[in-house]
Amino acid sequence: MSFCLCLPLKSFRSQKAEYLKVSESKSAEKKATMTQKGENPSFVLEKQGKVSYEDRPIPEFKSPYDVLVKPRWTGICGSDVHYWVHGRIGPFVVESPMVLGHESAGIVTKIGDKVTSLKVGDEVAMEPGVPCRRCVRCKEGKYNLCADMAFAATPPYDGTLARYYSLPEDYCYKLPKGMSMEEGALIEPTAVAVHITRQAAIKPGDSVVVFGAGPVGLLCCAVAKAYGAKKIVTVDINEERVQFALKYAATTSFISQRVSAEENGANLIKDADLGLGADVIIDATGAEPCIQTAIHALRLGGTYVQGGMGKPDITFPIMTMCTKELNIKGSFRYGAGDYQTAVDLVAGGRISVKELITGKVSFDDAESAFTDVKAGKGIKILIEGPKDDAPSRGHLKRKSESLT
Amino acid sequence: MQNPSAVLYSPGTVKIEDRPIPTIQDPHDVLVRIAFVGVCGSDVHFWKHGGINGKVPPPTGLIMGHEASGTIHEIGGEVTSVKVGERVAIEPGIPCRRCKVCKDGKYNLCKGMQFAAAPGELPGTLARFFRVPEDFVYRVPESVSLEEAVFVEPMSVAVHAVKMVDIRPGETVVVMGSGTIGLLCAAVAKQFGAHRVMLVDILDSKLEFARKYLGCETFKPGMVSAEENAEGLLKQLGVDGVDTVIEASGAAPSIETGIYILRPGGKYVQTGLGRPKIEFPIVTLSEKELLVRGCFRYGSGDYELATSLLTRGIIDVKPLISSITSFGDTSQAWDKTMRGEGIKNLIRGVQD
Numbered sequence: 001m002s003f004c005l006c007l008p009l010k011s012f013r014s015q016k017a018e019y020l021k022v023s024e025s026k027s028a029e030k031k032a033t034m035t036q037k038g039e040n041p042s043f044v045l046e047k048q049g050k051v052s053y054e055d056r057p058i059p060e061f062k063s064p065y066d067v068l069v070k071p072r073w074t075g076i077c078g079s080d081v082h083y084w085v086h087g088r089i090g091p092f093v094v095e096s097p098m099v100l101g102h103e104s105a106g107i108v109t110k111i112g113d114k115v116t117s118l119k120v121g122d123e124v125a126m127e128p129g130v131p132c133r134r135c136v137r138c139k140e141g142k143y144n145l146c147a148d149m150a151f152a153a154t155p156p157y158d159g160t161l162a163r164y165y166s167l168p169e170d171y172c173y174k175l176p177k178g179m180s181m182e183e184g185a186l187i188e189p190t191a192v193a194v195h196i197t198r199q200a201a202i203k204p205g206d207s208v209v210v211f212g213a214g215p216v217g218l219l220c221c222a223v224a225k226a227y228g229a230k231k232i233v234t235v236d237i238n239e240e241r242v243q244f245a246l247k248y249a250a251t252t253s254f255i256s257q258r259v260s261a262e263e264n265g266a267n268l269i270k271d272a273d274l275g276l277g278a279d280v281i282i283d284a285t286g287a288e289p290c291i292q293t294a295i296h297a298l299r300l301g302g303t304y305v306q307g308g309m310g311k312p313d314i315t316f317p318i319m320t321m322c323t324k325e326l327n328i329k330g331s332f333r334y335g336a337g338d339y340q341t342a343v344d345l346v347a348g349g350r351i352s353v354k355e356l357i358t359g360k361v362s363f364d365d366a367e368s369a370f371t372d373v374k375a376g377k378g379i380k381i382l383i384e385g386p387k388d389d390a391p392s393r394g395h396l397k398r399k400s401e402s403l404t
Numbered sequence: 405m406q407n408p409s410a411v412l413y414s415p416g417t418v419k420i421e422d423r424p425i426p427t428i429q430d431p432h433d434v435l436v437r438i439a440f441v442g443v444c445g446s447d448v449h450f451w452k453h454g455g456i457n458g459k460v461p462p463p464t465g466l467i468m469g470h471e472a473s474g475t476i477h478e479i480g481g482e483v484t485s486v487k488v489g490e491r492v493a494i495e496p497g498i499p500c501r502r503c504k505v506c507k508d509g510k511y512n513l514c515k516g517m518q519f520a521a522a523p524g525e526l527p528g529t530l531a532r533f534f535r536v537p538e539d540f541v542y543r544v545p546e547s548v549s550l551e552e553a554v555f556v557e558p559m560s561v562a563v564h565a566v567k568m569v570d571i572r573p574g575e576t577v578v579v580m581g582s583g584t585i586g587l588l589c590a591a592v593a594k595q596f597g598a599h600r601v602m603l604v605d606i607l608d609s610k611l612e613f614a615r616k617y618l619g620c621e622t623f624k625p626g627m628v629s630a631e632e633n634a635e636g637l638l639k640q641l642g643v644d645g646v647d648t649v650i651e652a653s654g655a656a657p658s659i660e661t662g663i664y665i666l667r668p669g670g671k672y673v674q675t676g677l678g679r680p681k682i683e684f685p686i687v688t689l690s691e692k693e694l695l696v697r698g699c700f701r702y703g704s705g706d707y708e709l710a711t712s713l714l715t716r717g718i719i720d721v722k723p724l725i726s727s728i729t730s731f732g733d734t735s736q737a738w739d740k741t742m743r744g745e746g747i748k749n750l751i752r753g754v755q756d
Contacts, residue, residue, distance in 0.1 A: 140705055
């Protein structure tokens with residue numbers, strides 16, 4: 001099975017730097033002060049457009065079921081970049097400096113009194129959103145819809161780009177032997193793809209179209225394959241991305257054209273040989289033309305899931321939705337069982353995430369990762385956690401300090 | 405006494421004793437002053453046999469009772485949904501909220517469930533005070549008496565059973581067993597749109613009550629085989645098979661009959677608890693491609709719906725209240741139920 005790909009990703013390698021080595025920052029025009037020598041150095045969004053490093057207090061346990069984790073690798077996603085560029089996403093506004101990062105894997109460094117499933121030294125994927133556990137949505141099994149969800153790096157909650165991060169034991173997933181911490185950092189977007197796939201109820205034999213060949217779109221292709229889809233069509237406007245998707249998990253590709261949605265949809269059905277139309281279409285772009293095209297590319301009675309986020313309001317072919325009796329769903333983050341399924345899919349070799357890692361940078365160079373993601377470079381760039389410090393001095397410092 | 409509690413030590417031995425008043429420990433907890441407690445078959449089982457499935461009261465005794473209503477006596481620092489003095493029905497089983505099944509929306513199946521009056525879990529509601537998280541109490545308006553509010557618990561069992569077996573408008577539903585649970589299952593099935601509901605029992609008095617209370621059809625099985633009873637029932641209904649069976653008796657012959665009366669593709673839910681192992685028509689299950697589900701207590705959304713059915717006056721439970729016994733005479737209420745007297749016998753909470 002061609003899940004595990006060993007082809008080097010030449011097309012995504014920058015001409016300037018070699019991404020696959022952890023880079024030391026030597027640039028004289030570094031914008032952020034670096035420090036990895038405090039108690040809990042943290043990469044912080046001070047306000048729109050400005051990042052810096054702060055030494056923050058080590059998080060305290062909120063309950064005896066909590067653990068303290070040292071995040072080792074953190075990936076960044078479009079939402080992180082959005083906060084950096086705009087200082088807000090919808091109603092969530094960065095009103096005071098906030099630690100960034102939410103896609104992480106780390107090492108357990110301390111456990112609460114009632115923790116039974118983890119021990120110090122365990123390597124875990126970290127599920128960064130903890131719900132209230134008490135409301136109607138939580139108790140009905142849809143904790144991703146909890147109104148009081150505390151999500152890392154969504155204001156006002158701090159994220160994982162720090163030396164330490166605290167979370168409950170049941171939100172940590174032990175990485176099986178053989179799974180690297182880097183792969184562990186990919187579990188978060190994989191869980192997003194698992195949740196979308198479950199919302200779409202993809203079953204063996206289905207034909208699936210995924211709009212968007214970014215990390216989430218790619219992972220949706222991979223998960224759809226693992227769920228038995230017989231045809232997976234990757235759609236993008238970028239030829240390079242589409243080629244990668246074909247090698248990675250898709251069976252067919254389609255380059256979206258600047259024609260009417262109806263025409264685009266009809267062409268997609270024809271070119272990808274979708275017969276009466278696709279059984280399932282997932283949008284992982286949020287782009288209006290993609291959403292419109294998708295509705296026209298589904299078969300009667302098909303299913304559409306909105307995973308991507310773009311314009312809050314769009315023009316939607318609602319008449320077609322009606323006459324085709326389409327089943328249309330939203331999808332938000334991940335819920336019960338998704339993270340574990342993501343770990344199991346990777347651990348069992350049903351999907352591979354290594355090839356999505358196109359860059360790794362040191363904690364000091366975190367901002368460069370944001371810059372690159374914003375520029376659309378690479379697929380997934382990981383930021384290393386702060387290097388282990390010498391034993392703490394016991395008091396907090398803001399600036400870097402020599403420890404000789 | 406500060407917190408008089410009805411403590412069971414062994415079959416036939418119950419004492420009213422003072423126990424420490426529970427204190428608010430979690431900021432989301434509330435303390436309820438108990439108004440009324442209902443008697444359930446499981447209480448009687450403990451009273452008569454000393455336990456269920458090997459679970460027995462510890463040497464220190466077991467505070468009994470789990471179907472209860474009351475008024476809020478004290479609230480924790482972060483409680484926002486209820487105020488002191490408000491009248492509530494109590495959901496007496498608290499899950500861990502952290503395990504896989506809890507997070508998957510099936511908290512009734514939580515391994516770490518702490519249920520009132522279950523040995524090793526929570527103390528029961530037959531006390532002056534009961535401590536519970538705020539999301540496990542449900543307010544009832546003045547129009548609903550606290551006696552009636554006790555029924556939210558068995559009604560939630562019925563709601564859960566009906567949801568598990570997915571009753572849809574238009575169905576023909578047969579409920580086996582016309583005790584409190586059977587009656588409430590039939591009433592809830594009607595709410596879920598069942599077109600015809602039939603209650604089955606071996607006691608004429610129960611069937612007569614069912615006809616009066618619900619206006620539904622009834623059937624009394626004879627001392628014949630389950631197959632013959634099934635034939636008789638279907639003949640009375642005038643159908644080849646029914647859509648759904650809710651088994652609320654736990655009795656082996658009734659279970660068998662339930663399977664025989666179903667149409668191909670029909671659905672069955674086991675609500676009643678009887679013998680742990682029985683002889684089951686498994687080939688019939690296969691040939692008719694039946695869906696058979698287990699059903700245990702109540703889960704997410706059940707108490708809300710049950711409270712709503714009561715609050716909106718859709719299901720009247722007053723006719724089911726057969727007696728009210730004083731707290732000090734608790735065991736008499738258990739004896740009444742044991743003798744089959746009445747439908748639901750209540751115990752009045754500790755009076756000042």
